[in-house]
Amino acid sequence: MGEIAERYRRRAEVFERKVAAVQPDQWRNQSPCAKWTALNVLEHVIEMHGVMLKPVARKLEPADDPLTAFQEARAAVEDVLDDPILALTETDTPAGRMTAEQQIDQVISDDLVLHGWDLARSTDQDETIDPVDIERLWSKAIAISPELMEKYRTPGALRAGVEVYGPEVAVPPDAPLQDRLLGLLGREP
Template identity: 30%
Template sequence: MEKHMLLREAALGILGVVDRIGEADLGTVTPCSGWDVRALSGHLLEWGPPLEGAARKESVPPGAAYGSVREQLERLAEAWGAPEAWGAPEAWAGETRMATAALPADRVGGMVLGEFVLHGWDLARALGVPVGWSDDVLRLLYAEIARSADQGRSMGVYGPDVPVPPDAPLLERALGLSGRDPRWTPTA
C-alpha cells in the first residue's frame, strides 16, 4: 500500500481518540514529558499548519491554526493523504519547506505519520482508551522513526531509546525507538 494511503489509515486512529477528549481530560498527564492533554492538543494545533503547508510545498509558520484539533488533523490527513490517481501524491515528492529549512518531502510525510501514531498513542494512553493501527502502518512508522531517530533526539523531539525486547509487538518497538515507554500509565 502507498505511503499516503497508510497515512490516511493512521489518521483514523488519532481522530477516534481526539473525539473522546472531554473538558475534564485536558489536565491529564500524557507520556510526552511535561505535557498534559491540553498541551499535546496545543502542539497538534500549533504544528499542524506548517506540516499541512509543507504538503503544498508552502512555508507556513507555527501557530497559524484555526478550528478544532479534529479539524486540523483532518486537513493534515487530506493534505498528505490525497489519493491523486491512487499513486504517490505530489505532497510526498521532491523537497518541501518547514519554517526556513528545505527538507525531503517524504521525510516530512513520515513526520506526519509519527504525529498521528505516536501522539495518538500518547492521548489514548492518557485517557485509558484503546487505539490501534495495522501492521502496514506500524512497519512504515518504525522505518520512519529509525531513519530519523538520531536527528529527532538531537532536536529534543525523541527521548533516549527505551529498551524493548526484539520480539515485542511492532508498536512497542516503535514507541521505544521514539523514547516512549510502552508500559507507561498515568500513575506510573
C-alpha cells in the same frame, strides 16, 4: 488518491476518533511525553499541521474546541494532498529538499501514529497501533543513524523547545514489536 494521501487519511481518521473520545476533564491528564498533557499532545499535532502548510502559503485559523481544531487542520492538509500542484510543491526541510506531500508523510502522518498512542495512553483508550504502521515506523526508526538519533533525543538540537524522542526505554528483545518501537522512541510501553 495517492499512497501518501491514503496513508494520511487512514491515520488521521484513527487519530480523530481518539480526539473525539477524550472526555473534557481528561485533556489535563499527563501524557507519556514528560512535559505535556493530553491537550499539549493535540496542540503539538495541530501546530505541526500548520508548519506543513506554510510552504504552500496556507495557514490554520484558531478553533473553539480541540476536536474542531484537529478537524480543520486535517481538512487543510487533505486539501493540499488533493491538489497536485500544492502536493508537489518543493520546499527545503531539515531533512533536505522534498515535496509538500513527502514532508507531510514523513512528519505529521507518522506523528499521528505515535502521538495517537500518547493520546490513547493518557486518556485510557485502546493503545493498539495498526501493525502496518508499526512495521513502517520500526523500519524507519532503526534506519536512523546513531548520531542523528542522538540529535533527535537532545532537547533544542533541531530548534529551540523541540525534542523529537526521549531517551530510549529498555524493552526485552522478545517483546512485541509495538513495545520495542515505543521503547526505542522513548516511551514506556
